[in-house]
Amino acid sequence: MSGESIIFWALAPLTVLASIGMLLVKKAVHSAILLAFVMISLAVFYLIQDAPFLGVVQVVVYTGAVMMLFLFILMLVGVDSSDSLTESIKGLRWVAIFAALVFATMLTSLIARSRTGEPVKGMQAANAEGNVEGIAFLLFRDFVFAFEVVSALLITAAVGAMVLAHTEKSPQARISQRVRSAARFRGESIGTAAGLPGSGVFARHNAVDVPALLPDGKPSDLSVPSVLTRRGDVQETRRYSLEGLPKLDSEGDIK
Amino acid sequence: MNPTNYLYLAAILFSIGAVGVIVRRNAIVVFMCIELMLNAANLAFVTFANINGNLEGQVIAFFTMVVAACEVVVGLAIIVTIYRSRRSASVDDASLLSR
Numbered sequence: 001m002s003g004e005s006i007i008f009w010a011l012a013p014l015t016v017l018a019s020i021g022m023l024l025v026k027k028a029v030h031s032a033i034l035l036a037f038v039m040i041s042l043a044v045f046y047l048i049q050d051a052p053f054l055g056v057v058q059v060v061v062y063t064g065a066v067m068m069l070f071l072f073i074l075m076l077v078g079v080d081s082s083d084s085l086t087e088s089i090k091g092l093r094w095v096a097i098f099a100a101l102v103f104a105t106m107l108t109s110l111i112a113r114s115r116t117g118e119p120v121k122g123m124q125a126a127n128a129e130g131n132v133e134g135i136a137f138l139l140f141r142d143f144v145f146a147f148e149v150v151s152a153l154l155i156t157a158a159v160g161a162m163v164l165a166h167t168e169k170s171p172q173a174r175i176s177q178r179v180r181s182a183a184r185f186r187g188e189s190i191g192t193a194a195g196l197p198g199s200g201v202f203a204r205h206n207a208v209d210v211p212a213l214l215p216d217g218k219p220s221d222l223s224v225p226s227v228l229t230r231r232g233d234v235q236e237t238r239r240y241s242l243e244g245l246p247k248l249d250s251e252g253d254i255k
Numbered sequence: 256m257n258p259t260n261y262l263y264l265a266a267i268l269f270s271i272g273a274v275g276v277i278v279r280r281n282a283i284v285v286f287m288c289i290e291l292m293l294n295a296a297n298l299a300f301v302t303f304a305n306i307n308g309n310l311e312g313q314v315i316a317f318f319t320m321v322v323a324a325c326e327v328v329v330g331l332a333i334i335v336t337i338y339r340s341r342r343s344a345s346v347d348d349a350s351l352l353s354r
Contacts (some may be wrong), residue, residue: 002256002332004256005256008256008260008261012260012264014266014292015264016264016267016268019268019271019272019291020271022271022275022284022287022288022291023271023274023275023278023288028281028283028284028287031284031287032287035287035290035291038268038294039294041337042294042297042298045261045298045301046265046298046301049258049301049302049304049305050305051301051305051313051316053313053317054297054301054313054316054317054320057317057320058297058320061320061324062267062290062294062320062323065324066290066323066327068298068329069328069331070283070286070287070327070331073283073331073334074283076338077283077334077338077344078336080282088280088347092277092278093278094272096273096277096278097274097278099273100270100271100274101270101274103270103273104266104267104269104270107266107269107270108263108266108267108296111262111263111266112259113261118306120257120258120305120306121305121306121307121308122305122308123308123310123348124308125306125308126304126308126310127310129308131310131313134310134311135313135314135317138310138311138314139314139317143314143318145263146318150321150322152316153322153325154321154324154325156325157320157324157326157328157329158326158328160328160329160332161328161332163332164329164332164333164335164336165332165335165336167339217307
């Protein structure tokens with residue numbers, strides 16, 4: 001068994017598993033991580049097939065730039081934007097899987113029929129002057145027109161993304177610090193002018209996910225970040241109350 | 256090892272990506288599945304270059320990568336724009352024309 005086949009048979013099943021997992025996991029971030037794994041293993045396949053330039057470009061462009069872009073957009077749209085995974089069209093999932101199975105079987109049988117016994121030429125002759133030099137020679141001589149067109153495409157894409165993602169600043173963002181400061185001491189917000197109450201009950205637990213207790217014993221919603229409330233990560237303050245501990249009488253002795 | 260195995264792998268990855276495009280509802284995941292299909296095609300290109308002993312396949316795979324990068328930039332910008340106006344990244348929600 002050659003080194004190439006060892007790498008292939010070790011990585012190929014993992015690659016297929018990761019790409020299947022991409023479809024099954026619920027959160028988009030997990031899909032992105034699995035896709036990054038698939039892309040890195042494809043880079044390894046390029047490298048062992050004597051395509052070092054493409055292997056490096058795969059890591060730099062796909063796992064570096066494209067996946068980072070995906071993760072940025074996921075952060076922008078909200079990491080929690082998980083799929084509902086419910087079918088909108090009835091039976092679509094099984095039809096899709098069946099069609100893909102048929103397609104894959106057809107494709108593999110075609111590949112099996114089309115290449116039987118032909119010798120594999122390998123990249124030794126083509127890479128004789130170096131892989132990067134060979135690609136550069138082809139790119140700037142035979143494919144120079146396509147190269148120029150692609151450069152125009154890149155510029156168009158950059159401008160298009162800027163136009164699509166650009167938004168005018170909302171008038172709310174122009175409120176000056178002076179106006180804000182004045183508003184803080186007028187009207188309803190006078191109650192919180194000195195800052196919102198801190199979280200936690202100091203006796204047992206003062207992390208941010210435990211609401212502080214008001215003098216009347218009720219938890220204060222203002223003391224926990226609204227993000228935690230929306231995510232449902234806020235804990236019950238009662239869990240950390242001092243019930244069951246010995247109480248002090250009026251002279252300071254333990255009852 | 257026979258490079259045909261890479262072609263089988265590329266076919267399987269392409270099919271999995273196609274299932275993902277149809278089944279998943281989150282626009283970003285659909286996009287990632289399209290990337291998977293493009294990558295599978297790239298693997299086939301590189302393998303054909305290896306089989307035929309020339310560099311043309313690798314150059315085409317390089318062009319595919321550039322075009323895929325452009326496509327991701329514009330596509331994600333569209334998703335962000337839709338998300339801004341509709342507060343949702345699901346492909347089912349972007350059906351205003353049908354109503």
